[in-house]
Amino acid sequence: MSVLFLGEHVPADVDQFARFVGPDPGEVLVEMAEYAEREGFPIVGPAVGGWLCQLARMVDAERVFEFGSGYGYSACWFARALPEDGDIVLTEFDADNLDLARSYLDRLGAAGRATFEVGDAVETARGYDGPFDVVLLDIEKYQYVDAFETIRDAIPPGGVVVADNTMSAGRESPDDTVSFEALLRAIEDDDFEVADADLDDLGRRSTRGILDHLERLDQDPDFETTLLPLGDGLTVSTRTR
Numbered sequence: 001m002s003v004l005f006l007g008e009h010v011p012a013d014v015d016q017f018a019r020f021v022g023p024d025p026g027e028v029l030v031e032m033a034e035y036a037e038r039e040g041f042p043i044v045g046p047a048v049g050g051w052l053c054q055l056a057r058m059v060d061a062e063r064v065f066e067f068g069s070g071y072g073y074s075a076c077w078f079a080r081a082l083p084e085d086g087d088i089v090l091t092e093f094d095a096d097n098l099d100l101a102r103s104y105l106d107r108l109g110a111a112g113r114a115t116f117e118v119g120d121a122v123e124t125a126r127g128y129d130g131p132f133d134v135v136l137l138d139i140e141k142y143q144y145v146d147a148f149e150t151i152r153d154a155i156p157p158g159g160v161v162v163a164d165n166t167m168s169a170g171r172e173s174p175d176d177t178v179s180f181e182a183l184l185r186a187i188e189d190d191d192f193e194v195a196d197a198d199l200d201d202l203g204r205r206s207t208r209g210i211l212d213h214l215e216r217l218d219q220d221p222d223f224e225t226t227l228l229p230l231g232d233g234l235t236v237s238t239r240t241r
């Protein structure tokens with residue numbers, strides 16, 4: 001079995017077991033994962049996808065907002081859990097990716113539950129009032145705080161923000177752009193500084209972005225955060241009031 005979707009710090013056998021335990025992706029999502037593997041496109045993968053679908057069911061999600069949708073893999077998992085009159089907003093720089101997303105959602109009979117927004121996800125979010133029951137952050141890591149600030153007030157109590165790549169990103173080490181070692185050191189040293197000499201500029205910015213995201217949520221009295229150590233690691237932040 002391929003380990004393409006696995007982050008460096010989540011053991012491959014754990015992710016594999018999570019896939020076994022999780023829901024059957026079905027033909028379309030399997031095809032989409034094969035596309036990711038062929039093209040080297042970073043998707044959340046089936047273990048996290050199944051969990052996102054379950055999350056949407058757990059909170060009875062009617063409206064979902066995605067920062068960074070690619071060609072719609074995570075959106076297709078969400079869409080499975082949405083009611084007929086639900087809506088998921090997909091955002092993506094690349095119009096071709098969103099066209100592909102539309103065709104996959106169409107095959108799942110869910111294109112009518114989707115809104116496609118080409119352009120910068122943070123700018124797009126400014127045009128929406130919400131409410132959104134679930135929000136996925138999966139854009140550049142240094143944009144996470146901006147994305148959260150933009151959508152925060154559109155999340156009602158009980159709503160959930162999920163941020164991908166909290167433990168790693170890039171998947172094909174050594175191109176990993178989020179350094180788990182640097183994150184751990186920053187937390188252990190309690191200085192929240194990125195001190196990893198081996199990181200390039202993007203790695204430093206991305207790791208900094210994750211730290212800023214963690215700090216921002218930690219300081220927000222209205223949100224409670226836990227870690228989901230699957231795939232590349234995700235933070236799960238619930239609005240408590």
Ligand SMILES: C[S@@+](CC[C@H](N)C(=O)[O-])C[C@H]1O[C@@H](n2cnc3c(N)ncnc32)[C@H](O)[C@@H]1O
Nearest residue numbers: 043044068070073074092093120121138139140
């Ligand atoms: C990791 S992929 C998303 C994968 C998707 N969530 C999934 O699991 O199927 C990130 C995508 O976000 C897009 N992206 C990055 N920054 C963005 C931004 N600021 N606005 C819109 N799209 C962005 C990239 O083009 C890329 O396709």
